[in-house]
Amino acid sequence: MKKSIYRLIKFSILPLLFICYAIYITGKNTGDFYKRFSSPQQNSLILGSSRAASMNPEIIDQIIHSKYPNAKLYNYAFTWAHSPYGPKYLESIEKKIKPDTKDGVFIVTVEPTALMVDKNKPDDPQYYTENDKSVAKTSMVATNPNLEYLLESYDFSITNEFNKKIRPEKNPMIEVSVLDNGQVHGKVIKRFSTEKRKEVNAEKMAELKNRINELKISPTRLEYLSKTIDFLKQHGKVMVVRMPVSKVPYDIENSAVADFDKIILDITESKKVPYINYNNYPNNYQWVDEVHLEPEFMDKFSAVIAKDLVH
Incomplete structure (x- = not known):
């Protein structure tokens, strides 16, 4: 019996160690949202969809430090499907913030699709698109390792990041990772040709x-x-922001919800918080796909927001 138990322990330790290492590698490297749910509670957040997911907390912190010395921004923006405003996103936000925070900074980004629902269904949270996605399904948002997320929402094998180290992807166009401050960081390795980019962007705008x-x-x-x-x-401090996009998607959104700015202004004015639609100001930004800012220009835009926060 002792020998059997010894053998069981002996042959169980290596697989267990491998699984632990695979989880560790996932936490360090994955471009998935795992890190968002395994990081500690925060005192300041960037909120919204994928348009805001690559906003740079480090740049913002540096600029606002003189006015908000205790604020440390964390990017908690996901996608229009994962984190539209509703009960599930609010529940997740409530859990992510340190309860005793009084001097934080919160950048709330808005866009029409984050405040819309399927027109063929009742406007009732039980029908909302985010209900089967990670923000809604993950009840523990500051647990490391977060086994709940890995079991319920991680769409890959637990060894995915480990496997990528052994067999790197061939000819990737972009490397995506989530930084320790929650920012989705994309490193562009290879670009489409100008003609191909126009074709891809046209398809995305049609979608x-x-x-x-x-x-x-x-x-x-x-x-x-x-x-x-x-x-x-x-x-x-709360600031509500509509992020800049190129003319084509902006016109599409305004055609669908012509009074969007008035709707948001009615809310923000009643709450006495500022609202800035950055599409109303001239800029020379460039976008990856008409709506997501190129990394260089996202850094510039992050600095613009930070300066507006302190003025």
Whole structure:
């Protein structure tokens, strides 16, 4: 019996160590959202969709430090499908913030699709698109290792990052990782030709138009945006932002929700928080795909937001 137990222990340790190492590598390297849910609670957040997911907390912290010395921004923006404003995103935000925070800074980015729902379904949270995604399914958002996330929401093998070390992807166009401050960092390795990029972008804009045509503005989501602002105001400075996009998607969004700015202004003015639509200001930004800023220009935009926070 002792020999059997010894053999069992002996042959169990190596697989267990391998699994632990694979989880460690995942936490260090994955471009998936795992790191967002295994990092500690934070005192300041960037919120919204993938348009904001690569906003640079480090640049913002450096500029606002003189006015907000205790704020340390963390990027907690996901995608329009994972983190539109609603009960699930608010619950996740509430868990991610350190409860005793009073002097934080919160950048709340908005866009029409983050406040819309399927026009063929009731405007009821039970029908919301995010319900089967990681933000909604992950109840523990500051646990390391986060086994709940790995079991429920991680879409790859637990050895995925380990395997990539052994057999790197051939001819990748971009390397994506999530930094310790939550920022989604993309390193461009190879670009499409100009003609191919135009073709791809045209397809993406057609997809955006088709998607937004199937949506309607949601009073319930707007209510949860209001609740989110109310909650954040208890913990510090709140600024609501509509990020700059190129003309084509901006026109598509404004055609779908012509009074979007008025809707947001009604909310922010009632809450006494600033709202800035950066599409109303001239810029020389460039986008990867018409809506997501190129890394260099995201850094520039992060600095613009930071300066507006301190003025």
